[in-house]
Amino acid sequence: MLQQMVTPLVDLNAGAQESLTSLEHVADQATESAHIEDSVKNIGDKANSNQAEIDKVTSTTNHLSDMALGLSRQVSKFRLH
Secondary structure, rough: OHHHHHHHHHHHHHOOOOOOOHHHHHHHHHHHHHHHHHHHHHHHHHHHHHHHHHHHHHHHHHHHHHHHHHHHHHOOOOOOO
């Protein structure tokens, strides 16, 4: 009779241990997902920063191109005789 009472408790304990192990895996996955999320956000931030720098370089290049064109026009007015 005592054995009949203990067996379900042993089975219950085994099930509880399996549930605990599963929950630990889920917790580990959640932690890893948070790390991945942080990494993706960091990559996005760097991409935005890179785009801002590209925009600055583009603007500077356009400005220099305009200055070079203006200088070329000025120089073309002078001729050596």
